[in-house]
Amino acid sequence: NTLVPGVQAFLQELREKGRRILFLTNNSREGGEELQAKLARLGILATREEILSAVEIVGPLIRDRFGPSPILVIGGETLRRLLAEAGHSLVPLEAYGEARVVVLGHDFDFDYQKLTAASRAVASGAAFLAVNVDPRLPVEDGEFYPGCGTLAEAVAAASGVKPEVVGKPMPHIFRVALHRLGVPADEAAMVGDSLTSDVQGAQAVGLKTIWLAPPGTAAGDVRPDLTIRDFTEVLGRLR
Amino acid sequence: NTLVPGVQAFLQELREKGRRILFLTNNSREGGEELQAKLARLGILATREEILSAVEIVGPLIRDRFGPSPILVIGGETLRRLLAEAGHSLVPLEAYGEARVVVLGHDFDFDYQKLTAASRAVASGAAFLAVNVDPRLPVEDGEFYPGCGTLAEAVAAASGVKPEVVGKPMPHIFRVALHRLGVPADEAAMVGDSLTSDVQGAQAVGLKTIWLAPPGTAAGDVRPDLTIRDFTEVLGRLR
Numbered sequence: 001n002t003l004v005p006g007v008q009a010f011l012q013e014l015r016e017k018g019r020r021i022l023f024l025t026n027n028s029r030e031g032g033e034e035l036q037a038k039l040a041r042l043g044i045l046a047t048r049e050e051i052l053s054a055v056e057i058v059g060p061l062i063r064d065r066f067g068p069s070p071i072l073v074i075g076g077e078t079l080r081r082l083l084a085e086a087g088h089s090l091v092p093l094e095a096y097g098e099a100r101v102v103v104l105g106h107d108f109d110f111d112y113q114k115l116t117a118a119s120r121a122v123a124s125g126a127a128f129l130a131v132n133v134d135p136r137l138p139v140e141d142g143e144f145y146p147g148c149g150t151l152a153e154a155v156a157a158a159s160g161v162k163p164e165v166v167g168k169p170m171p172h173i174f175r176v177a178l179h180r181l182g183v184p185a186d187e188a189a190m191v192g193d194s195l196t197s198d199v200q201g202a203q204a205v206g207l208k209t210i211w212l213a214p215p216g217t218a219a220g221d222v223r224p225d226l227t228i229r230d231f232t233e234v235l236g237r238l239r
Numbered sequence: 240n241t242l243v244p245g246v247q248a249f250l251q252e253l254r255e256k257g258r259r260i261l262f263l264t265n266n267s268r269e270g271g272e273e274l275q276a277k278l279a280r281l282g283i284l285a286t287r288e289e290i291l292s293a294v295e296i297v298g299p300l301i302r303d304r305f306g307p308s309p310i311l312v313i314g315g316e317t318l319r320r321l322l323a324e325a326g327h328s329l330v331p332l333e334a335y336g337e338a339r340v341v342v343l344g345h346d347f348d349f350d351y352q353k354l355t356a357a358s359r360a361v362a363s364g365a366a367f368l369a370v371n372v373d374p375r376l377p378v379e380d381g382e383f384y385p386g387c388g389t390l391a392e393a394v395a396a397a398s399g400v401k402p403e404v405v406g407k408p409m410p411h412i413f414r415v416a417l418h419r420l421g422v423p424a425d426e427a428a429m430v431g432d433s434l435t436s437d438v439q440g441a442q443a444v445g446l447k448t449i450w451l452a453p454p455g456t457a458a459g460d461v462r463p464d465l466t467i468r469d470f471t472e473v474l475g476r477l478r
Contacts, residue, residue, distance in 0.1 A: 107351070108351055109350075110351040111348075111349065111350040111351065112347055112348060112349040112350065115349070115385050115389070116384055119383075119385050119389070120382065120383070123383070135396045135399070144358075144359070144362070144397070145355055146351070146354050146358050146393065146396070146397035149396060150354070150358070150393050150396040153392050153393055153395075154385065154389050154392055154393035156392075157374045157385070157388060157393075158374055158383070158385035158386070158389040160374070
């Protein structure tokens with residue numbers, strides 16, 4: 001909830017040069033509207049179309065794959081709303097046996113009953129999608145909350161089935177982003193601070209990558225095209 | 240909750256020949272008293288000393304290793320009681336930062352708050368013990384509940400630390416069992432239906448193994464000394 005130095009000037013420069021921008025997030029609880037408001041509070045103005053959250057693409061993905069489906073949702077209100085808006089029916093927890101798909105997002109109200117229902121539905125053949133598999137939700141003070149990926153691990157352990165991942169580092173979300181931008185992969189660059197989610201994920205789809213390296217970390221086996229500590233390093237470098 | 244054919248006659252034969260018997264279970268919610276009563280309801284009489292449950296050995300193990308310790312317990316009432324009786328203090332959920340050890344057993348009331356407290360305590364250095372890592376708790380009708388191992392996977396994913404396992408297939412519980420029987424490993428045989436927990440676990444400690452094979456399964460890489468479908472196959476075969 002604080003800005004990395006130079007990010008506003010960098011975004012300004014991108015806009016002045018007519019480059020397209022898209023904010024890409026693995027968020028499994030907040031959709032475009034919420035994130036747009038959050039960015040605005042930080043002083044960054046973005047249109048609704050410039051923000052793509054993993055939570056938004058689950059419903060359309062399931063519709064493309066299976067058609068309108070009965071879904072058991074473990075997750076927050078936005079995820080539930082977006083899935084319903086995408087034409088799916090939401091199965092109550094007790095009726096887990098009717099679910100054709102189980103969708104798992106981050107859920108502060110996760111409990112044993114939800115774990116049991118989701119695991120049983122997946123074990124008996126429902127498709128299993130996790131919005132992301134990030135194990136932690138970092139909190140301001142350096143503390144963390146267990147993330148969507150942690151809940152997915154639990155369901156995977158009990159059901160014996162690994163989830164299909166909708167968000168980064170899997171290709172789907174990057175392809176949706178490129179499609180929305182109307183830009184081929186080799187003309188796009190992904191900027192992010194996670195070597196696995198952002199850099200490896202984007203490289204697999206053919207994007208250039210700029211790694212915003214957290215202090216004290218090294219890239220190791222992953223090789224970003226550019227490594228920066230903050231955005232002042234790239235100011236004035238756009239061709 | 241139904242007996243495998245021939246088990247009562249087999250136990251009878253063991254007793255007549257003066258062989259020592261110990262019932263060994265990975266149960267993380269029920270202690271010796273509860274299991275003794277359960278066996279009696281099934282028509283099997285066993286002394287308290289002939290029953291060893293994983294839930295019983297956690298407290299003494301922690302005392303041997305760390306001395307009396309502040310413990311954050313995720314689990315049922317019996318686990319809590321046995322840890323307190325072993326001289327440890329139980330840390331309330333909100334005070335997870337004070338825990339030196341986190342103990343995880345099966346817990347029908349597992350929830351996000353417990354997951355968060357346990358994960359944070361483990362991530363900040365508390366020792367992490369799981370009573371067992373069995374992913375499922377089988378239920379009579381072929382259905383299952385997520386097991387202690389599923390909850391342990393979730394805490395491991397969020398904390399980044401794998402649990403130390405107290406129960407089968409790890410050596411500790413087998414050693415405690417042999418010690419209680421007063422028998423060296425090479426004079427003991429483990430009978431069980433799990434290839435990993437029972438057969439591999441016992442082989443690692445040097446016991447002979449009899450695999451009670453569930454219908455339609457094959458041993459594969461694990462090689463029990465004897466494979467049986469029920470206990471009628473071993474009746475009259477004791478030397």
